[in-house]
Amino acid sequence: MPALEGTVLVGESFEPVTGRVVVEDGRIEAVEETDTASTDIILPAFVNAHTHLGDAVAKDAAVGLSLDAAVAPPDSLKHRRLADADRAELVTAMRRTLRFMQRTGTVSTLDFREFGREGARTLREAAEPLSIDPFVFGSGDASVLDVADGFGASGANDDDFGPQRDAAADRGVPFAIHAGEPDQTDIHPALDLEPDLLVHMVHAAGEHLERVAEQSVPVAVCPRANTVLGVGRPPIRDLLDHTTVALGTDNVMLNPPSMFREMAYTVRQFDVSAREVLRMATTAGAEIAGLDCGVVAPGKRAALTVLDGDSDNLAGSRHPVESVVRRATALDVERVIC
Known part of the structure; x- marks a missing residue:
């Protein structure tokens, strides 16, 4: 060329x-x-460090709802809508969202995909005709790693993810987990699992930041989604001072997966430089997923x-x-x- x-x-x-x-x-x-x-x-090109692409079947359906009512497993609005959607509807919704991401400068997304092996396969099918290549964090039991690129856990207070963490380590693939989104009670338990990626960390305090630094665990932050759900503001400056921080857009039902919008919001609302934010939107996500970009x-x-x-x-x-x-x-x- x-x-x-x-x-x-x-x-x-x-x-x-x-x-x-x-x-x-x-x-x-x-x-x-x-x-x-x-x-x-x-x-x-951007690497979106955290999405839930399946939510594309219910865009803006959760306006005004709390975190638990909107997205918490297993009975939130999100999970009910996902359960009601047929495979063709899910594939179409995720493919259109991936196409939007590709057209707006994103080359990959680190996606937490619900519904186990079938959920991971559905996302693979959605991405097949496109150039954007999602990095799939699967869910369910450890067998999802036959299909997914890593394991994505909902949170340490939700279940015992020890077997999945062990399976990911045995296969040499990353284990990621939500932590510190509604409160800080699940942060230490999440760190006890020795994850390869923490997501959110809105309520991280000094003791958590010290462990994050000691364990060299990167963090994906999603500040627009945290604002929409009213859970607070991630301590991005403190996180950057302790570890690698990447930028994600989170649930498609809450916000469009636009890295331009996420960057502009982050640089204006937090004590970070434009260069730091651009690195969060590109280099950091690529490093976390081991992508050569x-x-x-x-x-x-x-x-x-x-x-x-x-x-x-x-x-x-x-x-x-x-x-x-x-x-x-x-x-x-x-x-x-x-």
């Missing part, structure tokens, strides 16, 4: 470089500094989002990283290379 030219956000620091990205056989061959007339902005650098997979820097929204930008995080929208996406 022809080289991509414009302002390139290079490496983990996202340093803006005027030049071009040379791609060969699906990988970045070189990043070259050179004069160019292109106003495009080239950045890593998330950074524009030679040797990496060419998973890139190209923005029109001369769009009516972005024209005149003086600080590309700030503009990508604070201002850019789906309408500015010119091309997604997966």
Whole structure:
């Protein structure tokens, strides 16, 4: 493919470089500094660090409901709607959501998929015709790991996930678990399972942060969803000071899985820089899932989002990283290379 030219956000620091990205056989061959007339902005494609794509069958159905009423297993509105949906409806809803994510710059999503082996297979089917490649955290018993990429637990207060954690360790795949969303009672029990990823950590206190650092456990935060459900604000600054933090959009029934919206909300509401937020939306999620993307650098997979820097929204930008995080929208996406 022809080289991509414009302002390139290079490496983990996202340093803006005027030049071009040379791609060969699906990988970045070189990043070259050179004069160019292109106003495009080239950045890593996003990795959404936490979703529940099955919720796409019930968009906005939970408006005004509490966390338990909206999404808590096993009898919440979400789980009732999922149980009522047939396979074709689920596949169509998830495929359309994945297509939206792909068109808006996301190359992969770390999805917690309900309903065991069948649920994981349904998501695989939904993704088959698309370029976006979901990383599936399966549920149920340990046999789901025959189909899924890892295990995703609802929370340490909900069940005994020891067998699933052991099975994931035996297979060398990640074990992830929700923790600290409604309160902090499940955080220490979750950490006792030695997870590879914690999700939410809204109510993490100093004692939890110390354990997170000691165990080197990354965290996926979903600040918009936490706000919608009224559970509080994750201590993102403190989390960043202790571990790797990635950005997710959580339940599709609550919010569209737009990383642009999530980034803009996060940088405005929390004590974080635009560069930190962009890393949370790209590099961090890729590292957590072991994906060969998330950074524009030679040797990496060419998973890139190209923005029109001369769009009516972005024209005149003086600080590309700030503009990508604070201002850019789906309408500015010119091309997604997966």
